[in-house]
Amino acid sequence: VTDGLTALVAGAGAGDRGAVARLVTVLERGGPPASEVAGLLPSATPATQIVGVTGAPGAGKSTLIGRMLEVLVADGRRPAVLAVDPSSSLTGGAVLGDRVRLQDGAASSAYVRSMATRGQQGGLAAAVPSTLRLLAHAGFDPVIIETTGVGQAEVDIAGEADTTVLVTAPGWGDGIQAIKAGLLELADVLVVNKADLPGAADVRRELDGMLDLGRISGLADRVGSPRAAVVMTDARQGRGADALIDAVDAHRAWLESSGHGASHRARRAEIEASALVTARVRDAVDRVLSGPAGRGIVGGLADGSVTPATAADRILTALPGVLHGA
């Protein structure tokens, strides 16, 4: 297996899209092969900007991302999209990425991939940061990560991304919702999509007002950050995507000049290291529970003679042998 994975990682580094696709699948499935791929990938390169795009379902994220890809490809860049769809574990397949439509020209330069939690909870916590490093290794830049529902998903987009884009649309009170959820502190770029709909200008005014207010009161997480840009788009008609890319590029320039880009990369590496530890511990816990010590623990939990806390003690005692013996 190792030889095959080493060759695939080398192939991905040379821009082989088939190799990239197979490695993403390995990372998505988790387990020892995923840890092995993570071990073969180099550290994140400074060049790559990770752009998180989030917002409520129906705000038009996927259409907007399709337009962003067109602008980026027309600029001669090689963007990638990783659509993380935690809810689709129930349907057995990811759907977010399927909605990103590419023009013929963009399809050959851009790479779009969905990831879903296929197994247990937390499965994507390690897979997503490793996949971001893989896509950077394969020369994609920027790498756009799309999720629904900031703060609800197990993948914390604001923790992963260098630049966070929050997409709202008029008519749902999304602007207000975003503010209530504290998202304003997380967003580097705010998009009012469906700008052709009535009320779009009101949403913009409202967001601008809140941003100015936040600037005065000093939002904790944004100390030293530039005020978030607000961009109007009409993704269906293709309007505003260029202005959005300009705003994302301006944030990138600030990240690198201020040194915040380096601290984002360091934080992302720490998150990934912790997630890899958790993933390997989980695999080891499964091995403990399916081994001879596990039978007594599982039986005791079932008949109530062993409490969950006692079971946790016993698993932790057996863990080092399993972790370091394998």
Add this chain to the structure above:
Amino acid sequence: VTDGLTALVAGAGAGDRGAVARLVTVLERGGPPASEVAGLLPSATPATQIVGVTGAPGAGKSTLIGRMLEVLVADGRRPAVLAVDPSSSLTGGAVLGDRVRLQDGAASSAYVRSMATRGQQGGLAAAVPSTLRLLAHAGFDPVIIETTGVGQAEVDIAGEADTTVLVTAPGWGDGIQAIKAGLLELADVLVVNKADLPGAADVRRELDGMLDLGRISGLADRVGSPRAAVVMTDARQGRGADALIDAVDAHRAWLESSGHGASHRARRAEIEASALVTARVRDAVDRVLSGPAGRGIVGGLADGSVTPATAADRILTALPGVLHGA
């Protein structure tokens, strides 16, 4: 600390609501005190039914739960609600539970509590199952757990609950959405709330049709389960809550007569044991990273000389000493 926690757990067992409230806070904060509380709680009692209530925001879950509490209290029962609000880590406080309104009579017998992720990702994975055991220990039954967005949250309500209630409402295509998301397989009771609105009968017809279809094709997760009940409610006007409680009680009777209740409790205990292991490993990882070995790891991650996978190896090597030395 231990003496205080032991006294609180004893107090909770005697029905002291103040003790319950303080212990939930300890569990919510996590860390060693939470593990200690989990260790002091007895195994789950067969008597307690865990009822998961979920559905899209705006379907009227909180109002409906308020009505369920009124019916339960009028029956002389002592229900509790645990509202899990993963998104409110951003606002620093839980909001779901605040929306459950209680009549004066219900307020003295029912217990309502919100929980939010205050710290890192995954913090509630252990806290929620431990809290469910705490509420059962304090004599509450049923314990209703409310979440938004099945499959997206880190707390998997269908894994935790004995009986899963999915709340829909006409007008949003929620019925269809639920089916798309595969929720039909998870729901034991389907509620069409806002039954006064136009289209409610259509939603019901649609859900019934899908359920009958699923019955023929044999939905994988529901083999051996009774067909889900569909209940029409108008929570604002207080209509249908009694029928909903009847459906929940009927499911409970089936759980106990079929033996599925016991397997639910066993699965919940396993989920909690695994989550407690993960929580303690996370605490240990934090200690490794803030210790002498951690400086080299964190520095190497920051300057790119150490990859996340290598960092994970080093943390795993240091882990047993920290886990078992403390």
